[in-house]
Amino acid sequence: MNAFRATDDRFAHATPADKRPKAVVIGSGFGGLAAAIRLSCKGYAVSIYEKLDAPGGRAYVHRQDGFTFDAGPTIITAPFLLEELWALCGQRMQDDVDLRLMTPFYRIRFADGTSFDYSGDEEAMSAQIAKFSPADVPGYKRLMAAAERCRVLGFVEMGAVAFDKFKDLLAALPSFMRMNAWRSLHSLVAKHIKHPKLRMVMSFHTLLIGGNPFSVTCAYALIHSLEKNWGVHSAMGGTGSIVTGLAKLLAGRQVPIHYNAAVTRIRVEDGRARGIELENGEYVEADIVVSNADAAWTYRKLIAPEHRRHWTDRKIDNGRYSMGLFVWYFGTNRQYPDVPHHMMLLGDRYKELLTDIFKHKKLADDFSLYLYRPTATDPSMAPEGCDSFYVLSPVPHLDGDTDWPTMAETYRQRIAQALSDSVLPGLQDHVVSSKVSTPQDFQDRLWSFKGAGFGLEPLLLQSAWFRPHNRSEDVAGLYMVGASTHPGAGVPGVLMSAKALETVVPHANSFA
Incomplete structure (x- = not known):
């Protein structure tokens, strides 16, 4: 029996005497869980309907052969956003979640075997940069000053602004100008850093939120500053332990999460959302x-076209979406102590590979990889003497012509060979558990439009006011949270979307 289901059934329905206005949340990813907590604290009777058999959405947990595999987000920055949710419930996050600071944050390994240990320590970073190009140390400091400016202007001042009205955009224009937000992130990095390898180190971060660094706005340099100010953390027990903690908070507030409850329609009457229809007909x-849920999927699949004047089928279809993700989860019967918690393995091509992925929608012969080894910090995520991994490869979303059901195993084998030839020697002889996820799975299992990993790509004209609003432009009483709405993907962005929601959702008393 699902452990979450066992506790949730106690609160399956609000009692007849419950006169609070009812809020239904579709999906139990980080955004949905955070929104449910905030809405319950605002006086709503909240219930969550989740398509899967456990909470988390993209942060679902796979357990297989004694291994624990975090399905998606593994990098936790700005932990104060999580602490706020516990504080709203009168509790302390530290009592439920054990976060550990990563040192270094990441190791970036280049195709020639050289590496860069990325951290938040300015002295250590300067030493790492000097290994490649001492002349770039002053440029790094200038870049970090620009990143701090973007954090203040873009994250602190705008992250929780819902951009509900055009005047919100007008008010933000001076900040966009101060950030030079029309420039790409890579062009900002290139302005300050000259060495090609260091340009990769300082620009890959937007791939973690679904954006090509050669296209996305340089406002996302704020990620550097977020990491420097608050560090990169991982949770003991994996990211799933944070999801478990949030679900526990909701159970304490008598907010039910209904699992295996796929929503197939948002019922709209007189231009207002009136409720949801489930796959079972309820x-x-x-x-x-x-x-x-994914905003594009919500509008395209859950709301009839006659109720959508803004998010029409054509507008949704013509959006520029983030890349897809190929993820191989695997466990080994030996350990690889030289591999850190987070590692980026960059191939020979950088811009050219990203052009293949984002522009040509072509599955290239080469790849760059993110390798996650949580057992570097928490051995409990694998049987004794073993290691738990996942390796992620950015790939085209489903507008490309890759036939994933026939290609997935071939692609997995190529990745396995590349890892065996580099940082995991003899890998093929030691894999004892294996599971693969492709963009097709993102579409079929997570209902992610085009199988994109992060919704619309965070381009300037697909950010802030131009991104799907937290309060629907088309349907009264409908709201959005998560990676595909404002402010965007990544755990901090998703948690901030729930804060932005609070600024536009009516107070429960207004329904009296």
Whole structure:
């Protein structure tokens, strides 16, 4: 029996005496869980409907052969955003979640075997940069000053602004100008850093939120500053332990999470969301509906076209979406102590590979990889003497012509060979557990439009006011949280979307 289901059934339905307005949340990813907590604290009777058999959405946990595999987000920055949710419930996050600071944050390994240990320590970073190009040390400091400016202007001042009205965009224009937000992130990095390898080190971060560094706005340099100010953390027990902690908070507030409950329609009457229809035919009435599902999927698949004047089929189809993700989860019967918790393995091509992925939608013969080894910090995520891994390869989303059901195993084998030839010697002889996820799985299992990993790509004209709004432009009483709405992907962005939601959702008393 699902452990979450066992606790949730106690609160399956609000009691007849419950006069609070009803909020239905679609999806139990980080955004949906955070939104449910905040709405319950605002006086709503909240219930969550989740397609999968456990919470987490993209942060689902796979357990197989004694190994624990985090399905998606593994990098935790700005932990104060999580602490806020516990504080709203009168509790301390530290009592439920054990976060550990990573040192270094990442190891970036280049195709020639050289490496760079990326951290938040300015002295250590200067030493790492000097290994490649001492002349770039002053440029690094200038870049970090620009990143701090972007953090203040883009994250602190705008992250929780819902950009609900055009005047919100007008008010933000001076900040966009101060950030030179029309420039790409890579062009900002190149302005300050000259060595080609260091340009890769300082620009790859936007791939973690679905954006090509040669295209996305340089406002996302703020990621550097977020990491420097608050560090990169990992949770003992994996990211799933954070999801478990949030679900526990909701159980304490008598907020049910209904699993295996796929939402197939948001019912709209007189231009207002009135509730949701489930795959099993059940109708759930609500005063407001909050979708933590992919925004493009929500509009394209859950809302009839006659109710969408802004997010039309054509507008949705013509958006520029983030790349897809190929993820191989695997366990080994030996350990690889030289591999850190987070490692980036960059191939020979950088811009050219990203052009193949984002522009040509072509599955290239080469790849760059993110290798995650949580057992470097927490041995409990694998049987004794073993290691738990996942390796992620950015790939085209489903607008490309890759036939993933026939290609997945071939691609996995190529990645396995590359890892065996570099940082995991003899890998093929030691894999004892294996599971693969492709963009096709993102579409079929997570209902991610085009199988994109992060919704719309965070380009300037697909950010802030131009991104799907936290309060729907088309349907009254419908709201959005998660990676595909404002402010965007990444755990901090998703948690901030729930804060932005709070600024536009009516107070529960307004329904009296």
